[in-house]
Amino acid sequence: MLLRNVCVTSAIALASAMPVHAEMVFNRISTFATPGNMAAGEDTARETSAEIISASDDGMTLVYTDSPLGVIGLVDITDPRMPKRLGNIDVGGEPTTAHFIGAKIFVGVDTSESFIAPSGKLVTVDLATRKVEAECDIGGQPDSVARSADGSFLAIAIENQRDEDVNDGAIPQMPAGYVVKMAVKDGVVDCAGQQRIDVTGLAAVGGDDPEPEFIDINEQGEIALTMQENNHIVVIGADGSIASHFSAGSVDLVGIDTKRDGKLDFSGSKEAVAREPDGIKWIDADHFAIANEGDWQGGSRSFSIFNKNGTLVYGSGPSLEHAIVATGHYPEHRSRSKGVELESVEAGVFDGTPLLFVGSERASVVAVYDVTNPAAPVLRQILPSGVSPEGLVAIPQRNLFATANEVDLREDGLAPAHVMVYEFAEGVAAYPMITSAGSDTLIGWGALSGLAADPEVAAKLYAVSDSVYTAQPRIFTIDAAQTPARITAEMTVTRGGILAQKLDLEGIAADGNGGFWLASEGRSDRLIPHAIYHVDAQGEIIEEIGLPSELLDFETRFGFEGITVDGDWLWMPIQREWRDDPKGMVKLVGYNTVEKTWGAVHYPLDAPAEGAWVGLSEITKHGDWFYIVERDNQIAGNAAIKKLYRVAASAMVPADLGSVLPVVLKELVRDMLPDLAVLNGYAVDKIEGFAVDAAGTGFVVTDNDGVDDSSGETLFWSVGVVAQ
Template sequence: MKFKHLLPFVLIVILNACSKDDDANGNEPGQQEDPASFTEIGTLDIGDTGAAEISAYDPSMQRLFVVNNGEINKIDVIDIADPSKMTIIHSIPTNSGAVNSVSVKNGLLAAAIESPDKQQPGRVTVYNTNDYSEIKTVSTGPLPDMVTFSPDGNYILTANEGEPNSDYSLDPVGSVSIVSVKDNYQVVNVDFSRFESEQAALQQKGFRIFGPGASFAQDIEPEYITISPDSKTAWVTLQENNAIAKIDLATKTATNIFPLGFKDYNVEANAIDPSNEDGTVAFKPCPVKGIYMPDAIAVLQTGSIPFLFTVNEGDAREYDAIEELKRIKNMSLDPAVFPNEQELKQDAQLGRLNVTTTLGDSNKDGLYEALYSLGARSFSVWNGTTGEMVYDSKNELEVKANAAGYYDDDRSDDKGVEPEGITLGRVGNKDIAFIGMERADAIAVYDVTNPSAPTFLQIFKTGDAPEGVLFISAADSPTKKSLLIVSSEEDGVLKVYTPNTI
């Protein structure tokens, strides 16, 4: 009789034990989410142009820290405990100099801040995410454009572009600053001068060095950084140079430069719309090459291989001393290569397409035997050990954007949808990539569980010119569901998206 009274209790214990076993087997928050179903659940307008560029998240405080260079330079602090009702609760002034990027780790907020004179050293300021007090400010290379913590929290890295002034009378050395958090924020600046002897061989593979009077080290402009899960290796995009550099964090040295080569738009799968004045969106093969020139980069470690994901935006050098772009209709083409030159120069054909004048005239006779446009209108996957390409999305981003009604034909003559931002996240049991397209004002979502064969899942609208793309895992999310935060630089709007539960 006693045991009968114990039965309900025993059943409860067994059920609880089963529930714990299920959790141990992977039924964690987010496992039942559908990664093809992200929809908007919240929005917040924090300013106009220059606001809402980059966001970082502190899971312990359930707060977003958002770059805002609108009327004044500051970092807005946003309560995101309820993503559908986000509110600004504080602003951290950054004083002189624009703040370009923020990153959060272990209760620390790191901000990359440029000098009012961009050619002078910038700085990283570290704050406490709880009370916003300043912990430390250290000097970096000129124009720190991106900042990130290593996964273990031991390092803060900045990509220092080192852009020249307008007449190129001062062109700082591009570098990566490595800040040792546990060593009283000691800074080591890593530049790329050690590869100068390899310049010719690198250029043969598509590396670009072309600033007026600039040395090898001065001409390199680091853009964006990603770090391996074990915090031992960093990769940085050298956007204007069309390359990825690899850095050993233990020795604090650059070990490799991987030139990225060129993309052939004369292949059907890579077809582009080269004109904004042909009255339609028509993707067609063109006798033009794309220069990958990636902006953001992210790493996915699969087995022993670090797979690097890049978004291939492209970026021109436009200064008083050099303006590299010219429309094809204003160039002289080599008739031996382009016998139909006059036809190609029509506005409805290739005439409107902007290409660089720094490549394509190998014998310097004023006749271009090859044409190179900036960016690749795609995202790519590279082997982080060898630098070899594993995958390219070809023209799928533009085809999908056009089918959804998001393609901006006014940008056809330039860089198309301009893929600029990327973040990776685990949704359910799949690795997912979120691709931000600046000119389509949209995010494309891909299943990248197999990095060599990404699969398109969905595309959705964002604010104007999405710059920051931030993934919050279900485990760290205030809703216990995966969240995607998109910050848009042209309208200062933050948007939050979450997937449906299966």
């Protein structure tokens, strides 16, 4: 038996131990990939998307817009844990928003030929026949569509969006946008009686060119509208007249990262940043929330709550961004512009509590707030989502919530677009599985690429992050005894007292004297050397060990991935074959720290699927065994090889470099694909860290790529006591 008392820290395992009267929380229960809605015979490799999402009146069916395909997609969530495809419906243009009213679906469709000649229609789809049964010309390019609570009318934001390549995207750019209001009776829209509401002359910014962005209707029939580029908000009364309007204003931001520089530095600030809101949602009869995404001038990384009379009652400032930072989801590559870029908001009353959901497009998370007091929202959770949650829908009558995640990255070998479903139930939050929340200072982190254990203290671990943060190599201290695991400290790696540069840290091991051995993966095309670094307890490099020519003469861009200590020997796996390796064989490289000599053995890789590759991600010595993480580069439904193997220490006898290397035998310890499924999302590709602590417990961590073309999810779990 290879692992004793195996246990995975999962939602299921945690739920089984919860108290009788546990807290109500959201946890993801299923994921639906949008390519699955294509019909038999279609080219499923085509780009798809899930953008704006809504639910049927009974909450059993979801509809999302898929603009790349020009369709709306339907998903049956009668059993929310097992979503079923209901297929796509062509709507004759680019759908922007779709809503159910009874057995009909009403879809705003953009048919514009150009920015200067915008056009659009409202399409009525019969759910029973899955056919378009009516079309209504609405005179311009629709963005958001909203329905009244009683289903008696629809409101449509006609944006007539600007051309960003003209005049640097500045407005005005005609024609002007407006709002359409039309009655609905017995599933039929009163197209002829549609009301076109003029919103020109209201905003101080581009007042003659309003660009209505997002729209929502309260139970009194009042319409709240954002005009993002105009940085303005309009409230339209139930009679269709302008009830109030006001600037969305600006905000000063302190404690933010303002530079895209490979570092997480939250000491910056910006003044008078225009909010430029996108999403808007009523949270009660008098208040609505806005997501301040920003556009051509603004973006305050925040959300706000306004009274409909124009009074600002709450502004989040950087507080939500800081909470996102603590979960490891901060997108450093967006620091120069709009950071986490909050885009969408949704609201619903769950278990008697009014909740607000705030979606971050760039951090790929959704924050859940208790807004019992709109002036003092309380952050309850941060939910993981797919890449770029664009649409949110609350289904409180079924205690469900769903997101539409718009980005399809399959062209880059990554994940497709997804719809994700969450349940509100008694339990504990399954995510985050690791966080820096609760530290004395804000610790930003991500891209964890190597894991090591403290030799003496159980559940005390160390991690490094990789080249996403090349300008800021760091060692993190983790308390794995807590749930979620806590990053409690960070230490920068220095050389000569200043921040070390050109490191791509992929492995860490304790040296037994308070310091660490670090493995850095080289990239000759980026002038990053393959190397081993020895650092002291303060992170100062005290020794640098370059690779000998016998290795470097055959290097590729895939270098060391992990490091471990075995007496006088350091062992490092090379991720993939170098030019002198037989196909399917990689080197485990040894370095003797006393004799200063090198050697290696060959390790046989599993065979990859067509178009994929397989490599090594980590090595850890424990007792009589070396534990090795082997994985393919595949994600989501294509993921196949995510495994923990072991090799007998007695077989790790290094041969001279350049000689015929002995081939070690490997033994499967654990298939980790099921571990990657515990959050009910899609399987991530990079398991990069494995360590065995002082008590013999094994821990695993994944690399989230710094949230760049990634959902940003980091999984951290225990595999129980590991055999010696």
